[in-house]
Amino acid sequence: GVGRHLPPGEGKDAIQKNKTCKIWPSIHKIFIQISKTWEKTQGSGVKVLSLEGGIRKNVAPANCKAVISGGDPAQVQEVLAQVSRETGVQLTANAEGETLTVTAVGVQAHASTPDEGKNAITATLEALCRLDLAQGEAETTVRRLHSCFPYGDNRGKALGIAMEDRESGVLTLTLSLLTLTQTGFTAVFDSRDPLCATKENTVDVVERKFAGYGWSCEGSLRPAHAVDADSDFIRTLLSAYETYSDKKGYCEA
16 A cells, blocks of 8 residues: 655554554454254244344354243243343343244454353353253254353364464354254354464364264365564564554564
């Protein structure tokens, strides 16, 4: 691009609005979509008629809604209150004829910093799995999604891909989109992986796990572009920041 000369004080004032200057290497990215179709659930128990959450694949979701039938309203309310206390996600239920609509409101965050949010999808899965769910494919999928993406697991431990390295830090993971109906589901998770990540220790691992459930899986590991923190380019950026801000600049993964 074309640079311009900053008038005296303009650059410094702009920079001082920020507390720190953080420069980091690009890390690996994984966006994986999973899906499956099935027949409608028959039999007794709480049936999951639909579940919808998330707005974009790179956003930790603040909203989720599930429609269920066959549940005792008092028991459902008790479970939702318990999960709300434990997670900080506000879960409520409203009766609509013979169904209950469960609404979850959490805190949105960027998928690269999921700890800053409260994931409404995974909190909803947590609540549903505490109910006496039916044994249909939809309910089995809810249980399996919960086992793969338990609330608060933003490191991929349940999926078996948790890792970190000194240069680029810890892996982060977000179940960001989920649509489930009586006959199938699709979901997307966003993983930001450290430089030590490879196809073999990330994508291949989750593909094997999902294949065991009969889930289709589409996604790949995007290569990272790492820049040496001691390179002339990075040193120049940090020096400029320190000159304008009178604050210490540093690199952070």
